[in-house]
Amino acid sequence: MNIIITGGSRFISLTLAKYIVNFTNDKILLIDNLKCTKNLNLFFKTMIDKDRISIFKTDLEDKKSIDYIFLKFHPHIIINIEYDYNINNKITDYSNNFIRNNFVNTLNLLECSKNYWNSLDIVDKKTFKFNCIFKSDVYYKFNILNVLQEISIHDNINPYLISKSLISCLMSSWYFSYKLPIIITNISNHYGPLDFSNTLISKSIFNALLGKKIVLNKDNIFEINNWLYIDDYVRSLYNLTVKGDIGYIYNIRSYYLSNIRLLKIICYLLNILVKSKPVGVSNFFDLIVSNSFYQKSFLKNNFIYNIINTKIESKIDKNFKNKIVKTIKWYIKNIELLNSFF
Known part of the structure; x- marks a missing residue:
């Protein structure tokens, strides 16, 4: 299969790409604006098999670039990893980052995916999937007796969280209105080697x-949070993307501390x-x-x-x-x- 992963220079995306290369025969295209390449440079130094990974520099706000990528790469799976989830910027820089990047960019990716999916033959349509990844802070705060569930209510107390709820609504509407085969995945906090994030x-x-x-x-x-080791997370994410049921919301979680x-x-x-x-x-x-x-x-x-x-x-x-x-x-x-x- 051909798999597109957005946010391609980030910890999750790179670890997922490494897992796919090591344990499958799939090909990967990482999409990223490459504003920060430190993770990327270190990643390729640790990779043995680089032939099945390629990188395309672009912003998701550029619909022409997305259309071009779909035409040339012929993806079977899109894994859209949330563009901006830096917890330190939830409020201060929302107007430019959260609303535009988290919402508008996903809208462009959805629209291009819909057009591409409609152009496929019946066989390829059945294999195509679009999985959108969120962090689980989209939900209201919870305690040990109120564990997150797929039907948990979204928390909309700030613009950052509102942008994520809007994306979830977009994903659902493109599924029900246009039958685009989508999955929504909410992930817990993650950790592990090569993590240079501010967690x-x-x-x-x-x-x-x-x-x-x-x-x-x-x-x-x-505050009680859920922590999942990065290797366990990317393995679960890949299997869920390939085997998960269309139109469903899934939570990937592990230890509560x-x-x-x-x-x-x-x-x-x-x-x-x-x-x-x-x-x-x-x-x-x-x-x-x-x-x-x-x-x-x-x-x-x-x-x-x-x-x-x-x-x-x-x-x-x-x-x-x-x-x-x-x-x-x-x-x-x-x-x-x-x-x-x-």
């Missing part, structure tokens, strides 16, 4: 290795894995700080630390522990390289 895990590990404070805001100390619990796990493992600690750091737990009243009563409680130190083996899923350890070791090994990304 909680990657940024916290990087800061800790440099002896910098790991800061939690008062609003998200006890509160932010503070996750940071304590990371610091516990760093204390074990890092033989030579940064200057001024005797215990990585001391780097966790908060700007809320919980700091003294919760974060600095030695009794809590003692419980974690002695009970962590039984409280953490074994596979999760192995994967987070693998991730931390990669950051330790590549700390100098990471300086150019963060």
Whole structure:
């Protein structure tokens, strides 16, 4: 099969491409505006088989380029990975990024996909799929007793989230109105080697290795999030795209952990894995700080630390522990390289 992946220079897209090359016979075309090529350069250095991957530089707002790509590449599957999901920019830069990029670009891709799909013969029409990927923060905040489901209500409290809800509506309408074979996939937070994004895990590990404070805001100390190892995620995403039912919404999720619990796990493992600690750091737990009243009563409680130190083996899923350890070791090994990304 021929597979187009948008957002081609990003962590998810590149890891997905690597999985497809290593475990299938499919060909891949990455689409990206190539404003940031650091991930891309490092990715190709680690790839052995590059012959089945190509890159096309364009913005999705250019419909002529999309039509040209479809004509030349003859895709069977489109995987549209959300253009902009930087949590730090949810509000401040919404007018240019979230509404235009997340909505208008997807609209262009949908319209070009519809025209291309209508031009296919009956056999090729049956194999064509369009999978649009979101992060699961499209849903309302949840707790451990209110786990995300495919029918969960969308959260529209800011322009960033509104743009994602609009895309979901677009996808559904193109399916019902034009019969375009679409799938919507909501993904959890992800982590793993080669992650240069600004997520909680990657940024916290990087800061800790440099002896910098790991800061939690008062609003998200006890927030519960779902974390999935990147290799597990891309394998699930590929299988879901190929085998999933048309017109359905799917959630890919794994381990539920509160932010503070996750940071304590990371610091516990760093204390074990890092033989030579940064200057001024005797215990990585001391780097966790908060700007809320919980700091003294919760974060600095030695009794809590003692419980974690002695009970962590039984409280953490074994596979999760192995994967987070693998991730931390990669950051330790590549700390100098990471300086150019963060």
